[in-house]
Amino acid sequence: MSSHLIRITLPDGKVLEFKRGATVADVAAAIGPGLAKAALAAELDGEVVDLGRPLERDTGLRIITERDPAALSLLRHSAAHVLATAVRQLRPGAQIGFGPAIDEGFYYDFGVEAPFTPDDLEAFEMEMERVVQANHSFERHRVTKEEARGLFQDDPLKLERLEELGDDEVITVYRDGPFLDLCRGPHVPSTGRLKHFKLLSAAGAYWRGDERRPMLQRIYGTAFFKAEELDQHLERLEEARKRDHRVLGKELDLFLVDQRVGSGLILWRPHGAIIRSEIEDYEKELIRRHGYEIVYTPHLMNERIFEVSGHLENFAENMFGPVEIEGTRFRPKPMNCPGHICLYQAAQRSYRDLPIRYAEFGTVYRNERSGVLHGMLRVRGFTQDDAHIFCTEEQVPSEIGALLDLVDEMLRTFGYPYSIELSTRPEKALGTVQQWKGAEDALRSVLEARGLDYRVEEGGGAFYGPKLDFKLIDAIGRSWQGPTVQLDFNLPERFQIEYVGDDNGRHRPVMLHRVLVGSMERFVGGLIEHYAGAFPLWLAPEQVRILPISEEWIAEASACADLLRGRGVRAFLVERDSLSYRIREAELRKVPYMGVIGEREAADGTVAVRTRGAGKKQQVMERGAFLDRVLEGIRTRSLGLEA
């Protein structure tokens, strides 16, 4: 009877028939012995399931092997179970929390008396090896809620989770050898599939991320299918560690934090200040070309303006407390928008004036909890390259288009590839659904008109308007928050800003907030890591270091340095110690060019140019030609060095 047979449709369209109840593994075996061995799981009409899952009805089926992008998180989720298995072996009293796969690996949270030590991690890792050796199958069992309560009676965290599940939900548990977990699955077929993994760190984490709940101990680890991939990942972590902007910032004298000044407050040293001011100069040139006007507004403002803007209502916990001056309370500004609105309102605006684009390198102060401060990346005082565009609704598309050009030009200059995210209306939102839809469509259609790829973050917008986020990808593949553009329906209302239209009536303009680098502090911190401290010529605090071979050639070398300095090049003479010593020093400081001058160069008016990272491959050239090369590299803001 055909009712005993089910039809399985493979991705290539081929249809196979099986007895009802045949498992995914049976299908894989039927397709071929190679696939049977490689199979980890399968996707059934969009749902990922275990190999052991019996098939009950006609369905589409795709076998998932190591090569499938979905496979890695499967492996890592299973790795988390193997970790928990090992921890339970060594610490039978450990309560189990959650253990998911995450972007770069997995973690598992445990409730234990004492925190884990590095030695514990090593022991767990060895125990995990044993669990892998034992090659326990991951067995999936459907249970009733009542059965589950019994199974996890000693695991209060699991019971809490269990009680949240609806009565009609399918509840499953997974067993691998001695370990049983409440888990939706799916998993790889057995623990033996986990071959290349490493535990990385342990730290406290609140149960369910809630600081009012108990703190659990979280162990992070990662896992891969191939040894090389794991090695590569570990190397990448090592590389990230070497690029740490706090370490390089110290080594290269870029910035410091002084506890006499306070946590989260950055002091820019001269070399760091050069980088920042070069970026600011570049950006000023860029935005003037794009029709912005530069403004300045005060750091301290009467707190009443933050009542109007709504900041005291919505942002108070991030604002520093008031300073009282002659009975009036002032606050350090947490954002620049209110000031820019005052500037807008300084005159009656006509539609002919719009768009108005005010830009400011505006320093703002935000009270961040001490635990989140991190070098230049998370601070309490920072300077935004902020701008507010006041325009009519009809002008929004062209303004967005212009911003896309601006962002693209800027990110190319710094050598960042990027991706775009569109965030739409959240649950709690100001303005009408109509208004939001119009704004979102405007953003969408501009992106689509340009054929740009973007991801939609449903409900990810701010309460006052939708936004575009640009995510930067750095030199070692990490993602950073980049430029953002936000539409704002809120502040124009709150401040009652207006313009006079061609109908001689009063209208409300649309307000766009945008930043390019975001915060100078965070951006420069990110750049330090992106370039690993080896800045492109135009940003390098010291662009050329001139090295006389011996004291005899100081005058000659000095003339060469003067030639460069006379044209604005940051060139410096270093005369002491041996040449080898000075070359080593310049390489460590990541100076783009070294110019060596000795007897030969003095005789024919040349300079022996050594390029950063190029080793002994020096090039002897006319000093004028060298100057031209340096000036050209600076002028074009070239990312590479011409050797």
Added chain:
RNA sequence: GCUCCGGUAGCUCAGUGGUAGAGCACUUCCUUGGUAAGGAAGGGGUCGAGGGUUCAAUUCCCUCCCGGAGCUCCA
């Protein structure tokens, strides 16, 4: 803010219940050098701060401050 780990010279770090050491950096002298450390001598520390235990504390205990890894949050 919370949990854990840490704080010794400008930097990176070792060390000890009897008031401290290395390398680099710094200063001086010698060396006058050809592409990633030439040689020597010297200066420099309330061992994060305060309190306690002890004959004696940088070391052990407590409190606080600061930093780090996370949680949460974010430009």
